[in-house]
Amino acid sequence: MPELPEVEVVRRGLARWVSGRTVAAAEVLHPRAVRRQAAGGADFAARLGGVTLGEARRRGKYLWLPFADGTFGLLGHLGMSGQLLVQDPATPDETHLRVRLRFTDGGRELRFVDQRTFGHLAVEELDADGLPHSLAHIARDPLDPRFDDAGFLTALRAKRTTVKRALLDQSLISGVGNIYADEALWRSKLHYDRPTDTLTRPLGQLLLANAREVMTAALAVGGTSFDSLYVNVNGESGYFSRSLDAYGREGEPCYRCGTPIRRAAWMNRSSYFCPRCQRVPRQRAA
DNA sequence: GGAAGCTCCTGAAAGC
DNA sequence: TGCTTTCAGGAGCTTC
Numbered sequence: 555m556p557e558l559p560e561v562e563v564v565r566r567g568l569a570r571w572v573s574g575r576t577v578a579a580a581e582v583l584h585p586r587a588v589r590r591q592a593a594g595g596a597d598f599a600a601r602l603g604g605v606t607l608g609e610a611r612r613r614g615k616y617l618w619l620p621f622a623d624g625t626f627g628l629l630g631h632l633g634m635s636g637q638l639l640v641q642d643p644a645t646p647d648e649t650h651l652r653v654r655l656r657f658t659d660g661g662r663e664l665r666f667v668d669q670r671t672f673g674h675l676a677v678e679e680l681d682a683d684g685l686p687h688s689l690a691h692i693a694r695d696p697l698d699p700r701f702d703d704a705g706f707l708t709a710l711r712a713k714r715t716t717v718k719r720a721l722l723d724q725s726l727i728s729g730v731g732n733i734y735a736d737e738a739l740w741r742s743k744l745h746y747d748r749p750t751d752t753l754t755r756p757l758g759q760l761l762l763a764n765a766r767e768v769m770t771a772a773l774a775v776g777g778t779s780f781d782s783l784y785v786n787v788n789g790e791s792g793y794f795s796r797s798l799d800a801y802g803r804e805g806e807p808c809y810r811c812g813t814p815i816r817r818a819a820w821m822n823r824s825s826y827f828c829p830r831c832q833r834v835p836r837q838r839a840a
Numbered sequence: 841g842g843a844a845g846c847t848c849c850t851g852a853a854a855g856c
Numbered sequence: 857t858g859c860t861t862t863c864a865g866g867a868g869c870t871t872c
Contacts, residue, residue: 555865586849615866634865635850650850670849672866715843724867732865821845823865 556632558695558729559769560777560792561615564638567787568610568619568664571640576606576658587652587666590629590676590688601677602628602655611684614695614728618678618686629678629686630666636673639665640787695729696766697773707758710750717753718746718825721765730765733801734772736826738765740800745832746818746825771797800826 556564580602582588582595591598606622617638620627630638639648640662653666653675666675678686694701706727713720720726721735730738739746741764742757753761777792786792799809804817808828818825 557866631866633849633867668849669851670864672849713843719843722866821865822847824863 557731559772565612581654584652633672635670636668713750737768
């Protein structure tokens with residue numbers, strides 16, 4: 555499941571292997587992969603033909619390659635199972651190949667492979683800052699040097715929701731998904747259902763620092779791979795799954811206190827937590 | 841307007 | 857062996 559570290563690994567791969575190259579042709583093999591393209595797959599392909607792709611950029615879990623003229627860009631989101639692979643044209647097509655970009659230099663092609671089709675690609679207009687229009691509501695991520703810590707803490711405590719919901723709210727803080735939310739909460743000894751208005755400012759700062767720390771550590775080892783669904787542009791897995799403290803460890807002892815980690819159903823997904831270290835607060839702050 | 845819940849999707853794994 | 861059910865979850869959309 556690609557979150558910020560995994561997407562950043564892919565962005566770096568695109569910057570190395572794709573930026574600066576000119577698209578010869580785009581081929582859409584599954585319409586759902588370009589469902590955000592209002593005018594459809596033919597329009598998507600037509601807009602890409604002949605354009606030179608600039609430096610790969612990222613905001614949260616979104617990636618984009620601006621066109622050389624800066625007016626439009628190729629925007630992508632990997633969803634749950636999306637992969638952007640740089641492959642030799644002679645390599646057989648992957649089972650779930652959805653979009654292919656061939657380049658004028660005849661070298662490696664860019665393939666968008668996505669088993670569960672939650673990801674998508676689109677050609678979008680960029681604003682004056684070079685940001686795709688549809689990302690206007692996406693907050694900066696905590697690894698962004700221009701992330702506003704104070705503003706985030708104020709907004710977090712003003713929310714009338716619970717802390718894990720807030721961490722997954724991409725308009726508040728981007729890049730955090732289910733895995734790193736659980737890891738940041740475990741490191742901060744916070745229960746996922748803790749109301750945000752009961753968080754003190756120091757606790758909020760601790761949570762933000764832990765989110766940063768865990769994602770930085772994951773990025774250093776290529777991200778988290780549980781299966782073949784997340785790989786970098788060369789098809790290689792990351793190694794951070796070996797370093798997770800909570801996520802995916804149901805029944806295994808907490809590394810702090812030895813209590814078995816629990817998995818709870820939460821919003822049609824799972825939350826992993828230590829029932830001893832991460833207790834539910836009894837009441838809201840006044 | 842903000843928060844909560846639903847839905848999309850595929851394939852592996854588990855259960856029968 | 858083969859069929860059915862469960863599970864994984866990002867984010868747009870709908871409902872309250």
